[in-house]
Amino acid sequence: MRAPRIDNLQYANWSGKIFRQMRAGGLDAVHVTIAYHENFRETVLNVESWNRWFERFPELIFQGRTAGDVRLARETGRTAIFFGFQNPSPIEDDIGLVEIWHGLGACFMQLSYNNQSLLATGCYEARDSGISRMGREVIAEMNRVGMVIDMSHSAEGSTLQAIEISSQPIAITHANPAFWHKALRNKSDTVLRALGDSGGMLGFSLYPHHLNGGSGCTIKDFAEMVARCADMIGVGALGIGSDLCQDQPDSVVTWMRNGRWTKSLDYGEGSAQAAGFPKQPNWFRDNRDFGNLAAALKGVGFDVAEVDAIMGGNWLRFYEASFGGMA
Amino acid sequence: MRAPRIDNLQYANWSGKIFRQMRAGGLDAVHVTIAYHENFRETVLNVESWNRWFERFPELIFQGRTAGDVRLARETGRTAIFFGFQNPSPIEDDIGLVEIWHGLGACFMQLSYNNQSLLATGCYEARDSGISRMGREVIAEMNRVGMVIDMSHSAEGSTLQAIEISSQPIAITHANPAFWHKALRNKSDTVLRALGDSGGMLGFSLYPHHLNGGSGCTIKDFAEMVARCADMIGVGALGIGSDLCQDQPDSVVTWMRNGRWTKSLDYGEGSAQAAGFPKQPNWFRDNRDFGNLAAALKGVGFDVAEVDAIMGGNWLRFYEASFGGMA
Numbered sequence: 001m002r003a004p005r006i007d008n009l010q011y012a013n014w015s016g017k018i019f020r021q022m023r024a025g026g027l028d029a030v031h032v033t034i035a036y037h038e039n040f041r042e043t044v045l046n047v048e049s050w051n052r053w054f055e056r057f058p059e060l061i062f063q064g065r066t067a068g069d070v071r072l073a074r075e076t077g078r079t080a081i082f083f084g085f086q087n088p089s090p091i092e093d094d095i096g097l098v099e100i101w102h103g104l105g106a107c108f109m110q111l112s113y114n115n116q117s118l119l120a121t122g123c124y125e126a127r128d129s130g131i132s133r134m135g136r137e138v139i140a141e142m143n144r145v146g147m148v149i150d151m152s153h154s155a156e157g158s159t160l161q162a163i164e165i166s167s168q169p170i171a172i173t174h175a176n177p178a179f180w181h182k183a184l185r186n187k188s189d190t191v192l193r194a195l196g197d198s199g200g201m202l203g204f205s206l207y208p209h210h211l212n213g214g215s216g217c218t219i220k221d222f223a224e225m226v227a228r229c230a231d232m233i234g235v236g237a238l239g240i241g242s243d244l245c246q247d248q249p250d251s252v253v254t255w256m257r258n259g260r261w262t263k264s265l266d267y268g269e270g271s272a273q274a275a276g277f278p279k280q281p282n283w284f285r286d287n288r289d290f291g292n293l294a295a296a297l298k299g300v301g302f303d304v305a306e307v308d309a310i311m312g313g314n315w316l317r318f319y320e321a322s323f324g325g326m327a
Numbered sequence: 328m329r330a331p332r333i334d335n336l337q338y339a340n341w342s343g344k345i346f347r348q349m350r351a352g353g354l355d356a357v358h359v360t361i362a363y364h365e366n367f368r369e370t371v372l373n374v375e376s377w378n379r380w381f382e383r384f385p386e387l388i389f390q391g392r393t394a395g396d397v398r399l400a401r402e403t404g405r406t407a408i409f410f411g412f413q414n415p416s417p418i419e420d421d422i423g424l425v426e427i428w429h430g431l432g433a434c435f436m437q438l439s440y441n442n443q444s445l446l447a448t449g450c451y452e453a454r455d456s457g458i459s460r461m462g463r464e465v466i467a468e469m470n471r472v473g474m475v476i477d478m479s480h481s482a483e484g485s486t487l488q489a490i491e492i493s494s495q496p497i498a499i500t501h502a503n504p505a506f507w508h509k510a511l512r513n514k515s516d517t518v519l520r521a522l523g524d525s526g527g528m529l530g531f532s533l534y535p536h537h538l539n540g541g542s543g544c545t546i547k548d549f550a551e552m553v554a555r556c557a558d559m560i561g562v563g564a565l566g567i568g569s570d571l572c573q574d575q576p577d578s579v580v581t582w583m584r585n586g587r588w589t590k591s592l593d594y595g596e597g598s599a600q601a602a603g604f605p606k607q608p609n610w611f612r613d614n615r616d617f618g619n620l621a622a623a624l625k626g627v628g629f630d631v632a633e634v635d636a637i638m639g640g641n642w643l644r645f646y647e648a649s650f651g652g653m654a
Contacts, residue, residue: 135589
C-alpha cells in the first residue's frame with residue numbers, strides 16, 4: 001500500500017468534483033476548516049452541511065476522528081475529513097464547549113485568527129499579550145480531551161507561550177518560514193525551532209501570499225525551502241497544510257478577513273488593488289497536484305521515506321499521538 | 328428642587344423594596360449592570376426582565392436613555408434606570424451590535440471585565456496588549472452612536488489607550504484610587520490624571536474590596552480620599568458609582584468571577600476563605616444611605632455646590648455630553 005497522504009488544511013467551496021479530485025490526488029485525509037468567525041450555533045450549521053456531504057458521497061469521504069480513520073480511509077479508498085477551527089469563536093466564552101466540540105469531532109482549534117481573541121493574540125495585532133487567563137484554561141482542557149492547538153495565525157509571543165504551556169505538542173497547520181518569505185503569517189526561526197524541539201508539526205502552505213514570489217513561486221524554490229526547514233528542525237516535524245481555497249468566490253476571503261469585527265474594509269494579506277483570492281501557482285492548482293509536491297521533494301534530495309513522511313506519514317504519527325485525549 | 332443625585336453603578340437583586348429604597352435615598356438616576364458575561368441573546372433576556380420591572384413599578388422607575396430622562400425622573404419623583412455592560416460580551420464579535428444595543432438603551436460598555444476581551448485587556452491578566460484592532464473600531468462606533476466607554480475593570484495600558492483613542496471622554500464608573508487602597512481594580516495616579524485631563528469621570532466605589540480597610544473602612548477616611556482626588560484631578564471629574572450588589576446571593580459573585588471561562592474556581596478579589604460578597608460598611612448599606620455620603624463630603628470641607636456636583640451634578644453633565652451620539 002502506498003504511504004499515507006494527508007493535507008492538513010483546506011477550505012474549499014466543497015463539491016463532488018473536489019472530493020473526486022481528492023481521490024485522484026491520493027489523499028487519505030484532509031483537515032478542513034469549519035469555522036473562521038462562526039459562533040457555536042453557526043459552526044453547528046457547518047457540521048450539518050458536512051453531514052450532508054458525507055451522506056451524499058459515502059464512497060468518497062467520511063468524517064475522521066482518529067488516526068485509525070486514516071487507515072480505514074486507505075483500506076476503503078476514501079478520504080477521511082477531519083474538522084478544525086481557524087478561530088476559537090465556536091467555543092465563544094465557554095470552556096465547556098471544548099469537550100462538546102471534541103464530541104462533535106473537532107480535532108484542531110486555532111487559539112486566534114488574525115486578531116486578538118479571548119485566548120491569545122493574532123499576528124495582525126500591534127501588541128501581543130501572549131496566552132490569556134482563559135487561554136491557559138482552554139489549553140489544559142484541549143490537552144485533556146485531545147484537541148490540537150493550532151497557532152498558524154497567532155502572534156509570535158502567543159505561539160511561543162502556547163508551545164510552552166501545552167502539555168501536548170502543538171501544530172502550525174498552515175504557514176511557511178519567514179526566512180523564505182517575509183509575511184506576517186509566516187514563522188520566525190525562533191518559533192520553528194521551538195515547534196520542532198517540542199515535537200510539534202509545521203504544515204507548509206501553498207497559499208500564494210505565503211509563497212516566495214507569490215503566484216509565480218517555482219516548485220523548486222518551494223521544495224528547497226522545505227529542505228532548509230528539514231535541516232533546521234528535522235524532517236519529522238514537517239507536513240503539508242496547503243490552505244487550498246479552491247473554487248471560492250472572492251466574497252469568502254473578504255469574510256475571512258473582516259468577519260463582523262470592523263465596519264471599514266480590512267484587506268489582510270491582499271490590498272485594495274488585489275482584494276480577492278490570489279491565483280494558485282500552476283504546479284499546485286488543486287488536489288490532483290499533490291504528486292507534483294512529492295516529485296519536487298524527491299528532486300531536491302529527499303529519499304523515499306522522507307518524502308512519504310512529509311506527504312502524510314508525519315501527520316499520521318501526530319494524529320496518533322494527539323487525538324487520544326482522555327484514556 | 329434638590330440637586331440631582333445619581334449612582335452610576337449598581338447590580339442588586341432587584342425588587343420593589345430596592346426601588347422604594349432608591350426613592351427614599353433620593354436617587355434620580357441609577358446606572359444598572361445588565362451584563363457580566365451574557366452574550367447578545369442572554370442580555371436581551373435581562374432587558375426583558377427590566378421591562379417587567381418597569382411595567383410593575385411605573386410609579387418608582389422607568390428606563391432612562393438621555394440626560395433629559397434624569398430631569399423627567401426628578402419632576403415625576405421617580406428613578407431613571409440606565410443600562411450598561413461590564414463586559415463587551417453582549418456585542419459578541421459583531422460591531423453592528425453596538426448600534427443595536429444603543430437602540431435598546433445601553434448607555435455604558437466596559438471594553439473588558441477582568442480578563443482579556445476581543446477589545447482590550449482586563450486588570451487580572453499578566454500582560455496588557457492595550458486596545459485591539461477590533462477595539463479601535465468599536466471605540467469609534469461607540470463614539471458615533473453615543474455609548475460611553477467604561478474602563479473600570481480594564482488594565483492600565485488599555486485604559487490609557489482608550490482615553491487617548493476615544494474622541495469622547497470616557498468613564499471609570501466604579502473604582503477608587505490605588506493611592507488610597509492598593510487593589511488590582513483601583514486606579515493609578517497616571518490613569519486618574521489622564522482621565523481628569525480628558526474630561527472623563529470617576530465614580531467612587533463603595534464595594535468593600537475597593538475600600539481602605541474593607542468593610543471596616545470609615546466614612547471619614549472615604550470622604551478624605553474623595554477630597555484628595557478633588558485636589559488631584561478636580562471636583563468636576565468625580566461622582567459615585569457605588570457598585571452596590573444588594574441582596575445578591577454569593578452564587579452571583581462566583582458567576583461574576585468565573586463566568587464560563589474556567590473550570591477551576593477563581594476568587595477574584597476574595598479568597599477561598601472569604602469567597603462570598605463582602606459585608607457593606609455600616610454607613611453604606613443600601614440606597615437609603617446616600618445622605619450619609621453627602622454629609623461626610625460636607626464634613627471634610629466640600630461646599631454645597633461641590634457636594635451636589637459629586638452626588639450627581641457631574642454625572643448629569645457627563646450624561647448630557649455623552650448620550651447625544653449621532654446628531
